[in-house]
Amino acid sequence: MFDLSQPHVMTVAGPISPAALGVCQHHEHVICNPLAVAVDDHDWVLDDPHASLAELEEYFAAGGRAMLDASTADYGRDAASMAWIAARSSVHLILVTGHHKALHCATHVDGKTVDQVAEVSIRELRAGIGETGVKPGAVKAGSSLNEIQPCEEIALRAAARTHLATGAPITTHTEAGTMGLEQLGLLRAEGVELNRVIIGHLDRNLEESYLRAVLATGAFASFDQVSKDYYGPDEPKAAMIKTLVDAGYEDQLLVSQDLARRSLLRAYGGGPGWVYLLERFTLRLMDAGIAASVVRKLLVDNPARALTIRPV
Template sequence: MWDPRNYRDTDFGLEGEESFEPGDANLPYDADLSRPHVMTVLGPIEPDDLGVCQHHEHILCDPAALTDLEPDYRLDRIDLACEELESFFTAGGRSMVDASPRDYGRDLVGLRTIARRVPVHVIAVTGRHKHLHATRLPHALDREVLEQEILADIDGEIKPGLITFGTSLDQITLVEEDAARAAARVAVRTGYPVTTHAEAGTMAHQQLDLVESEGLAPGRVILGHLDRRLDFDCLESVALRGAWLSFDQVGKVRNGPDPPRAAMLVQLANAGFEDQLLVSQDLSRKSDLVAYGGGPGWIHLLERFTIELMEAGAGAPLVRKLLIDNPARALSILPR
């Protein structure tokens, strides 16, 4: 079984004493729960122990609303997930969030098995996805039950590290509104961060309006898939509210090429938002992952997109923020 305590991060070709590597870590899964921490499926860790992190991926899931017609979305092989994560580790990766909630076919036991086998911190989510998936489970319109469902997960044996909700293309259904409000209420109560699915990058402001109305600060929210619409004015308006901007379609050519994505990240950073930017790949199909015979795989962001960033004008400090420093802050649970 892989033990993450036996490994250290490598650098990315920086000069001299520069490194993307965080300082010496404490033993994992032994963080002080009264202080900010990140919850993995094996237990809590210090935020500084997170290392290079991809904050929005799909490791092990079976979203029935999709796989009934498109089996490509069924990621059900623990052995292949381990193989893909080992490649991610070799490329420098140290942590990954599986953004699959229960209605998207989440497998907590399987994620824990994977986390015990590979040298990568695995983080799960709780909550509901967008309408298509959320309505496959009961109580989709019962906000109190949804809150209790999230709290039960947080108190469970295998704990999630984030709360999630989703919205549909250019609309928020009543089901999605209830899930969003439940997520925000529990986040306010527990100090958990929230990550969202914003279909094709739409409804970002409306998502923030909902959670703010429940008392949750935008700075505790990661708005997903915003790189589906690379409009600077739109992205700037969201960033000005203090939320995290998730550029999580890296390497997915079907959702746009990488160079404009890298250029927009640099433009936003130069505009003063470098501390609110996150990058990931959101690989969700067999055909996305090398271990399943597809590509580009989870190594793409670290081996290729970092080069795109530097060619777009990003310096090493910005790349480190995107990969290490920002995820450590965005994923931190802030105890009440």
Template sequence: MYVQTIFGKMKPEELKLTYIHEHLYSDPPQFVKDQDSDLVLDDVLCSIREAQKFKQAGGSTIVDMTAIDYGRNIEIIRKIAKAADINVIATTGFNKGLFFDKWVYEASEKELMEWMISEVTQGIEGTDSRAGIIKVGSGYNNISSVEEKVIRAASKAHLKTGAPIGAHTEAGTMGLEQLEIMEEEGVDLNKVIIAHADRNLDVWYFKEIAKKGAYVEFDCPSKIKYYPDEMRVNAIIALVKAGYEDRIVISGDMARKSYLEAYGGGPGFKFIIKKFIPRLKIQFEEVGLDPNIVDKFNIENPQRVLVFK
């Protein structure tokens, strides 16, 4: 059993504290940049400084979920990882259909599957850095035909490689529907992470995801424009009380300059470690829960789901 970083295989326990969904460098499609330049993270020195802040705060591993359709650059990711002395896991696969290149629409399911398998087993963009997770995604309240094709291709690639799957959900929608497609393909749902779940703060929905064996990803701590953190904390507590402490992962998905200290924004990569995790522990104690459970969300649970089987 191992996890696959950009510099090779590691034992799961070597990952230590992990953010399971971040973006160290991103160069999205031109129409996205034209609409919102805040989404462009292309200053390598700033990205290195932010990753160093993560390391200094006690972090060890970042799963970089920037897919090829959002400007993934493996050489730059390698440079950031080395400079900051952190472990990085890279992704193959795709984001949501809005970002797909023409070739994704034209490719067959088999061709997409083979491309993903090659990035997991051989390397990304001519390097020996292999992907350690497969990404899929869908739009708001809908899974288009091309998105379904990608999900099925990724599911087959998972079955061939044992790689975990990270699923983008738009505003937290369609997570269960994505899981239904994967289930039809025979995916081990214990290896699937439903991202951005807390954009849709619905505890029943979270329980249904966890009941299937998949992981509920809370990646909006500090993003008060969506919901106050109190609501996230209460949802996490409800999930733990329902018996799903092993199906919760926490990250920041801080894919904007305005979220990152090194780019002039905030609260930065250190927020979860320095502010959100301590708050969770305090509020767990207040309701009679063991605060040590909180450590699972960024240590034990990521190590379990990121393992290749």
């Protein structure tokens, strides 16, 4: 029996030691049906457990050992399907509680208090998601482009209170990499130690002074749009990671792909799939002058620390 009073990572299959996590892509989507966008575009629907399992096995063969599915309930999270996959996959899978940006969370959050929203996430972390019993391993919140809408502020403050009650780490969505500092300001105001926070999608905003300001707070900076050329090529992302490593932030950087479309996953008929980061982007990082030992930090050591639940 795992001692839940000790630091741990909560996977779909149960708690593990952070040291057992291994190579981890910390912001992906394995199974989800985000109705707010999928109603007009089926490409957003990842609803085939067999295909997602096949994609995970390719990822495992490439060296991947763990993955966080950043799909919130308002983004079409499916804990039952994830439990089915976890029972058959060699990959440690992690789910989230909490909320996405306003496009997805408004109807779930509007009219509720911060504590009412937090209560749901705290219950899921302690007792599991509905009848599945599956416990999330992190709490998520998000913001919109260049603004934090009222429902997003509620969700961010609720994420903070959930963290303070449970010790679960916080991971965020930023729209095009904006509002990261503002997110951190709200979380700090609620009493969160910012080294327990992952600010997402920052490789969509490669302004060095901004990224340094985020990292100076102690938060993790997530470069999780790797392989998405429509958001910009990977070369500048690798170069910025090298710049930030040289500035002393190698222990706060994370990399992932955030593949949330059928057209981006090989088992759904698209590509490049989750193998891209391990087979190609790691080489690009080393070509940029980043030592293999630091690449290991980005993929193993940093995710293990970032995703650790530290019980209160």
